[in-house]
Amino acid sequence: MQAKANKKISIVIPVYNEASNIQALFIELTSVLSGLPYAYEFIFVDDGSRDQSLSIIKQLAEANSHVYYIELSRNFGHQYALKAGLDLSNGDCAISMDCDLQHPPEVIKSLVAKWEEGFDVVYTRRMEDKNLPWLKRKTSSMFYTILNRLSDLQLENGTADFRLMNRNVLNAFSHLNESEFFIRGLIKWAGFRQVAIDYSPRERFSGDSKYNLKKMISFALRGITSFSVKPLQMIASLGMILFLISLILVPYALISFLIGRVVSGWTSLMISVIFFGSLQLLMMGIIGLYISKLVIQSKQRPLYFIRETNYSSPNINERER
Numbered sequence: 477m478q479a480k481a482n483k484k485i486s487i488v489i490p491v492y493n494e495a496s497n498i499q500a501l502f503i504e505l506t507s508v509l510s511g512l513p514y515a516y517e518f519i520f521v522d523d524g525s526r527d528q529s530l531s532i533i534k535q536l537a538e539a540n541s542h543v544y545y546i547e548l549s550r551n552f553g554h555q556y557a558l559k560a561g562l563d564l565s566n567g568d569c570a571i572s573m574d575c576d577l578q579h580p581p582e583v584i585k586s587l588v589a590k591w592e593e594g595f596d597v598v599y600t601r602r603m604e605d606k607n608l609p610w611l612k613r614k615t616s617s618m619f620y621t622i623l624n625r626l627s628d629l630q631l632e633n634g635t636a637d638f639r640l641m642n643r644n645v646l647n648a649f650s651h652l653n654e655s656e657f658f659i660r661g662l663i664k665w666a667g668f669r670q671v672a673i674d675y676s677p678r679e680r681f682s683g684d685s686k687y688n689l690k691k692m693i694s695f696a697l698r699g700i701t702s703f704s705v706k707p708l709q710m711i712a713s714l715g716m717i718l719f720l721i722s723l724i725l726v727p728y729a730l731i732s733f734l735i736g737r738v739v740s741g742w743t744s745l746m747i748s749v750i751f752f753g754s755l756q757l758l759m760m761g762i763i764g765l766y767i768s769k770l771v772i773q774s775k776q777r778p779l780y781f782i783r784e785t786n787y788s789s790p791n792i793n794e795r796e797r
């Protein structure tokens with residue numbers, strides 16, 4: 477077995493307008509990692525920040541040889557920034573975490589301890605905590621309930637993108653290029669030996685969450701449509717049931733007409749037109765969602781572009797070949 481000091485831990489941190497958090501995170505991370513017997517590096521992935529984040533990271537990188545930056549060409553979104561960092565990282569394991577100190581750096585010690593026990597993935601579960609806003613807690617638990625009900629995955633409540641992945645898993649993940657990347661679902665799907673660790677989240681150090689309601693809804697839809705075709709099966713069954721009902725209703729209407737008992741029902745007519753009209757639109761919308769995924773995926777575009785980086789990784793060369 478490799479000696480600990482020869483093993484390297486890559487910490488991957490997506491950054492979007494976090495100028496006021498980077499320094500504090502860096503200090504805490506350094507104090508945790510310098511206390512562990514491993515080589516380590518911090519890879520900050522700047523996801524098109526519009527504030528001073530990138531220049532702060534670059535200054536840190538000049539002063540400290542553990543710090544690297546990857547500048548993406550624009551804002552691609554949290555999941556893609558993470559993907560970029562994980563793809564490039566060349567540590568023996570990588571730990572992904574947020575830049576706002578909600579994921580407490582001291583938990584890294586427990587992540588690494590589990591890794592040493594031989595686990596491939598060490599993921600974390602956020603314990604119910606009053607530090608989070610009520611709306612965030614509610615929407616988050618609703619998200620997991622719906623996702624689990626609709627898909628074959630069973631994601632645990634509060635599993636965020638704070639986890640350790642070993643080299644094997646990282647290599648496996650660098651081959652995944654689906655256009656709508658949803659790491660926490662993919663991790664569960666991927667298998668390997670996984671173990672969970674519970675932690676209580678801290679409050680955001682400063683700044684606001686980058687996920688507004690619109691982003692959360694699109695994140696949830698992405699999770700559901702990436703891991704489940706149940707909505708499609710549901711509308712197909714519903715269509716089938718309605719068709720069977722119509723098989724009874726149509727003869728009924730015909731017979732009523734023939735025996736001259738025609739109803740003057742404007743109301744019932746309107747109700748059925750409105751109801752079935754909107755139901756059809758909804759179903760078409762759901763089908764459209766899936767088709768749009770096919771269209772995007774069929775273009776096979778890269779998930780991100782790197783504008784500049786000071787990180788030299790064998791993985792980069794491999795990708796460019």
Ligand code: UDP
Nearest residue numbers: 490491492523553554557574575685686687
């Ligand atoms: N983030 C990113 N790109 C984005 C949005 C967010 O790289 O488009 C980063 C952000 O800087 C943070 C992490 O993703 O490090 C999680 O975001 P945030 O803390 O806003 O999400 P929340 O914790 O509120 O779910």
Ligand code: MG
Nearest residue numbers: 574576578680
């Ligand atoms: Mg956060």
